[in-house]
Amino acid sequence: MTQPTLVEIRQLGVRFTKRDRHTTVFESLSLDIREGEILCLVGESGSGKSVAAKSIMQLLPQPAAEYTQGQIRFGGRDLLTLSEKEMEAIRGKRIAMIFQDALSALNPVYTIGTQMIDLIRLHAPSRTGRKQALAQAKDLLKQVEIRNVDEVVKQYPFQLSGGMRQRVMIAMALSSRPELLLADEPTTALDVTVQAQILRLILKLKREYGMTVLFITHDLGVVHEVADRVIVMRSGELVEESDKAELFRNPKHPYTRQLLGSMPRIYFEEARP
Ligand SMILES: Nc1ncnc2c1ncn2[C@@H]1O[C@H](COP(=O)(O)OP(=O)(O)OP(=O)(O)O)[C@@H](O)[C@H]1O
Ligand SMILES: [Mg+2]
Numbered sequence: 001m002t003q004p005t006l007v008e009i010r011q012l013g014v015r016f017t018k019r020d021r022h023t024t025v026f027e028s029l030s031l032d033i034r035e036g037e038i039l040c041l042v043g044e045s046g047s048g049k050s051v052a053a054k055s056i057m058q059l060l061p062q063p064a065a066e067y068t069q070g071q072i073r074f075g076g077r078d079l080l081t082l083s084e085k086e087m088e089a090i091r092g093k094r095i096a097m098i099f100q101d102a103l104s105a106l107n108p109v110y111t112i113g114t115q116m117i118d119l120i121r122l123h124a125p126s127r128t129g130r131k132q133a134l135a136q137a138k139d140l141l142k143q144v145e146i147r148n149v150d151e152v153v154k155q156y157p158f159q160l161s162g163g164m165r166q167r168v169m170i171a172m173a174l175s176s177r178p179e180l181l182l183a184d185e186p187t188t189a190l191d192v193t194v195q196a197q198i199l200r201l202i203l204k205l206k207r208e209y210g211m212t213v214l215f216i217t218h219d220l221g222v223v224h225e226v227a228d229r230v231i232v233m234r235s236g237e238l239v240e241e242s243d244k245a246e247l248f249r250n251p252k253h254p255y256t257r258q259l260l261g262s263m264p265r266i267y268f269e270e271a272r273p
Contacts, residue, residue: 003034003035014051034212039230041233043233057097112154183215224244240253
């Protein structure tokens with residue numbers, strides 16, 4: 001049975017304009033993100049993966065970026081028609097995003113505790129005191145499997161390892177209990193062991209929170225690890241869409257086969273029924 005659709009991108013057109021010169025990223029992109037799945041978006045550099053995620057978040061630089069056509073439907077509304085104020089009720093709340101570079105996403109001059117308290121109080125429906133927010137922050141840090149939370153809340157981003165910073169960023173993204181998490185290459189900058197830990201964490205959180213995840217990566221090993229479904233993109237076009245097992249067992253598009261061709265054999269053996 002197919003789950004209901006959480007996000008419906010229909011015939012989306014996006015282009016950038018710089019000094020009167022247009023670069024079209026999407027002519028007409030359509031894709032669905034289904035409730036509760038981890039959908040992996042793979043494709044070579046420049047294929048439009050980040051632009052797709054930023055379009056959902058309405059984070060493309062204005063006025064350089066322009067939506068030339070189409071819709072992004074979420075929660076019964078087309079995000080492209082919302083005002084910035086309406087979008088602020090969704091961005092960072094119902095839809096959260098994590099990036100490759102956690103260091104630049106965190107504020108260097110505040111401790112982790114201060115940043116998390118501010119964020120939690122921003123989302124809190126009624127006035128939440130700092131003490132209560134700090135307790136919530138520590139709770140969130142424990143959920144992302146940080147053990148020494150009392151220490152971490154007093155530290156500044158530069159004092160943490162890359163893996164710890166990524167955990168903190170995930171904890172911050174979770175603070176609003178988003179329905180959708182957009183993860184744009186969140187493990188690319190990490191070494192293999194830490195990468196595996198973060199992937200396991202995302203899988204665990206997806207289960208516990210019932211969250212839907214759009215996971216962007218160019219690494220098919222990562223796809224194999226986390227995906228329910230996979231969309232392969234090339235030059236702003238969707239070239240293949242399939243269940244993970246099916247993709248590894250029976251890739252249809254030559255470009256997908258080419259991507260898979262560079263992978264260790266072990267993935268194919270496992271994918272066989
Ligand atoms: N701010 C911008 N101004 C102009 N062009 C942009 C901008 N951001 C992205 N683009 C263009 O949009 C296209 C898609 O870029 P995007 O960042 O989505 O690629 P990607 O698939 O995420 O690649 P990578 O794997 O390297 O992150 C590229 O051709 C890029 O040059
Ligand atoms: Mg990108």
